[in-house]
Amino acid sequence: MMSTASSLAVPGVRLHYELRGAGxxxxxxxxxxxxxxxxxxxxxxxxxxxxxxxDPRGINRSPLDDPTAESTPDLRAGDLSLLLAHVDAGPAAVLGSSGGAVTALALAQAHPERVHTVIAHEPPLAQLLPDREALLAATDDTIATYLGGDVRGAWAKFMVTASIQLPDGVLDMMSRPDRDAQQVADERRWFAHEMRATIAWRPDLSALRAASPRVVVGIGKDSAGQLCDRTSRALALELGIEPTMFSGGHTGFVDNPARFAAELRAVLD
Incomplete structure (x- = not known):
């Protein structure tokens, strides 16, 4: 289906966005x-x-006025609120995955009028876990490893903290020196200016419980035992809801988008 691409200037950034379909x-x-x-x-x-x-602020086609500026869930939620207001077809359902799930939760807290349903798919909310201090220390170590020039070592540490086992050779592929320049730039931005604030974000559980948007916590069926499985279950417990299981793992929506879309429709319906 044809998509229309445009951009919107908001404080600090010009946001690239795309629209498809009708309804x-x-x-x-x-x-x-x-x-x-x-x-x-x-x-x-x-x-x-x-x-x-x-494209979230500072990533790919959403250039920042200040390329060294941090990207926090609250800033990204503000961006998304302005974007939803600009599109003027809401209130919306918002599916956020991983760090995007943290953005979606921040949106539900700060701008509940923009959204009727938030599906937070595997948000990495370390603050909800008893070993939060160790997880944040490991995150800081991972970031320092990356900024020190050891890309492969940083990704290896990241996967250990996330409790994700990669197939043989994938780490080498992820750290090849001949990768696409935009991919490398976005990766560096994630490590240097986005990862820590996202993983360390502390949700306002009282606000989420009281907010008008319906909050759904999504978990991949293949994510059992991983960090985001643990954090998602902790969030669902705090909100007094049962998690909703989706096919696949942390990136199930990429691995089988048609199946994920059918499951998402069932949640929205």
Whole structure:
């Protein structure tokens, strides 16, 4: 399905966004994943929804006025609120995955009028876990390793903290020196200016319980035992709801977008 791409200037950044389809508004958001990562899922949903995707601030086609500025969940939620107001087809359902799930929760807290349903798919909320201090220390060590020039070592530490086992050779592929320049720039931005604030974000649980948007906590069926499985279950417990299981793992919406879209429709319906 054809998509229309445009941009919106908001404080500090010009946001790239894309719209597809017609019908009730659904926004798909990541961090650091950009609009391209959600394109196959957006195509599947666009048959009966208006689907908004965007590059978050500082990533790919959303350049910052100050390239060294930090990216926090609250700033990204503000961006998304302005973008939803600009599109003017809401209130919206928002699916956020990983860091984007943290953005979506921050949106529900600060701008509940923009959204009727938030599906937080595997948010890495370390603050909800008893070993939070160790997790944040490991995150700081990972960031220092990356900024020290050891890209492979940083990703290896990241996967250990996330409790994700990669197939042989994937770490080498992720750290190859001949990778796409934009991919490398976005990766560096994630490590240097986005990761710590996202993982360390502390949700206002009282606000989320009281907020008008319905909050759904999504977990991949293949994510059992991983960090984001633990954090998602902790969030669901705090909110007094049962987690909703989706096919696949942390990136199930990428691995099988048609199946994920069918499961997401069931949640929205």
């Amino acid at each position: 009730p508004l659904v926004a798909l958001v990541g961090s650091p994943m950009d609009a391209a990562a959600f394109a196959p899922l957006a195509e599947s949903l666009a048959a009966d929804h208006t689907v908004l995707t965007t």
